[in-house]
Amino acid sequence: MSNRNAPIGIFDSGYGGLTILKEIMKELPQYDYIYLGDNARAPYGNRSFDIVYEFTLQAVRYLFDQGCRLVILACNTASAKALRTIQQHDLPMIAPDRRVLGVIRPTVERLGDISNNGRIGIFGTPGTIMSHSYEMEIAKLFPDFVTTGVGCPMWVPLVENNEADRPGADYFVKQEIDRLLDRDPEIDTIVLACTHYPHLYKKIRQYTPEHIRIVCQGEIVAESLHDYLRRHPEIESVCAKNGARTYLTTENPEKFAEMASLFLGEKVVAHRVEL
Secondary structure, three states: OOOOOEOEEEEEOOOOOHHHHHHHHHHOOOOOEEEEEOHHHOOOOOOOHHHHHHHHHHHHHHHHHOOOOEEEEOOHHHHHHOHHHHHHHHHHHHOOOOEEEOOHHHHHHOHHHHOOOOEEEEEEOHHHHHHOHHHHHHHHHOOOOEEEEEEOOOHHHHHHOOOOOOOHHHHHHHHHHHHHHHHOOOOOEEEEOOOOHHHHHHHHHHHOOOOOEEEOOHHHHHHHHHHHHHHOHHHHOOEOOOOOEEEEEOOOHHHHHHHHHHHHOOOOOEEEOOO
């Protein structure tokens, strides 16, 4: 692969990262992207730190082998459980000139502009919540903020089984909102810390008090990537700019293409790979 022909890799455990990719393509349509969904081993939300790290590193290595110089972990669980180790331990040994970024830091950086009282609620997979990654990042940047997290084990299955807009989802959405606000009634900002959750946005908004801001990550991550490329011309200069998109999955490519087409609102052709 030539020095100026590197696609940007986008990795997620399944379909959720497509909500990130959609906003990235809207913000930066000129670049080439490879999306890799590890659907055969999804979901990651309840898996151990060691397993999520192992699976994520395999995916990162695969995307590097496809020529990617920059990989975005468009998955909160992978960002929470694997990103730091990959950045600090693996990259210096296997690819010191390449970069892996996550979705947690850019999301947290924006909270200072969004919240009025510093009371933050986090909805995420059980794995993301148990990692306390958001609490730690928020404490670093905004030590006076109070963070309350709630794991939502049913929300990803609702989305992936195409139940997000159906009446059965209301019970599970309202249940977790009530649980969060019972823990801290003063919350004024809620972060949807899973890339699947924007598909539940209408129901989340329906059962959340109007004064509470609901933060989806896609636009934030897209803007952060745009800024990163401006600040790192050594990476930006080697990124391919043909507007090409490649979709890869470790599971059934026809099923993936069908779901991805719904997520992105355009026809998708996918290919199966092994990690």
